[in-house]
Amino acid sequence: MAPDNHDANVKAIKDTEAQWNADWAAKDVDKIVAHYADDLFLVAPGGPAITTRDAARAAFKQMTADPAISLKFQAKRVEVSAAGDIGYTMGDYQLTLTDPATKQVINDHGSYVTTYRHQPDGSWKAVADLAGSAVVK
Numbered sequence: 001m002a003p004d005n006h007d008a009n010v011k012a013i014k015d016t017e018a019q020w021n022a023d024w025a026a027k028d029v030d031k032i033v034a035h036y037a038d039d040l041f042l043v044a045p046g047g048p049a050i051t052t053r054d055a056a057r058a059a060f061k062q063m064t065a066d067p068a069i070s071l072k073f074q075a076k077r078v079e080v081s082a083a084g085d086i087g088y089t090m091g092d093y094q095l096t097l098t099d100p101a102t103k104q105v106i107n108d109h110g111s112y113v114t115t116y117r118h119q120p121d122g123s124w125k126a127v128a129d130l131a132g133s134a135v136v137k
Contacts, residue, residue, distance in 0.1 A: 005084050006080055006082075006084070009084050009087060009124075010080055010087070012122075012123075013075075013078050013087050013089060014075065016035065016116070016124045017075055017089060017114075019031075019035075020032070020073075021071075021072055021073065023035070024070075024071045024072070025070075025072075027069065029057060029060045029064055030057075032056075032060050032064075033053050033056050033057045033060060035125065035126055036053060036056055036125060036126050036127075037117055037119075037125035037126065037127045038053060039051075039127060040052070040053065040056060040126060040128075040129065041127065041128045041129070042056060042126075042129045042130075043129070043130045043131065044131050045108065045110065045131055045133035046133070047059070066097050066098050067098075068096055068097055068098045069096065069097050069098075070095070070096040070097075071093065071094070071095050071096075072093065073091055073092065073093035073112055074091050074092055074093075075089035076090060076091045077090045084118060085117065085118045086115065086116065086117055086118070087115070087124060088115045088116065089112075089113070089114050090113050091111070091112060092109065092111055092112070093109065093110060093111070093112050093131060094107070094108070094109045095108040095109065096108070106135075108133050108135050109133070109134055109135065110131055110132045110133040110134040110135070111131070111132050111134065112131040112132070113128075113129075114126050114128065114129045114130075115127050115129075
């Protein structure tokens with residue numbers, strides 16, 4: 001029988017998201033992108049689906065160049081499969097950025113779901129990252 005690593009896996013995913021928040025605060029594009037698996041699927045409010053690390057890097061490079069950028073997210077729920085290979089988080093995010101068209105600072109907030117895959121090196125990488133804005137435009 002395989003050892004029960006459920007609690008350790010939940011903690012590892014929580015720690016991953018804490019580090020990811022720190023990487024956003026530092027505007028470290030390479031570290032932000034490193035949280036994604038190679039076969040990522042990212043959907044952010046108002047944007048097209050991003051399916052490669054290169055596309056994610058380009059989008060995050062543009063975002064982190066914005067002096068107003070701030071992204072914080074907090075999981076309300078963390079689940080891991082019995083096999084310990086897949087996990088997900090659900091929670092809320094707060095995003096501040098400058099609208100490229102109006103040059104006005106936007107304060108967005110909403111909900112997200114991120115699905116993680118356990119990697120051979122023991123890390124957890126996001127394979128699906130979906131966010132929905134609660135701000136009505």
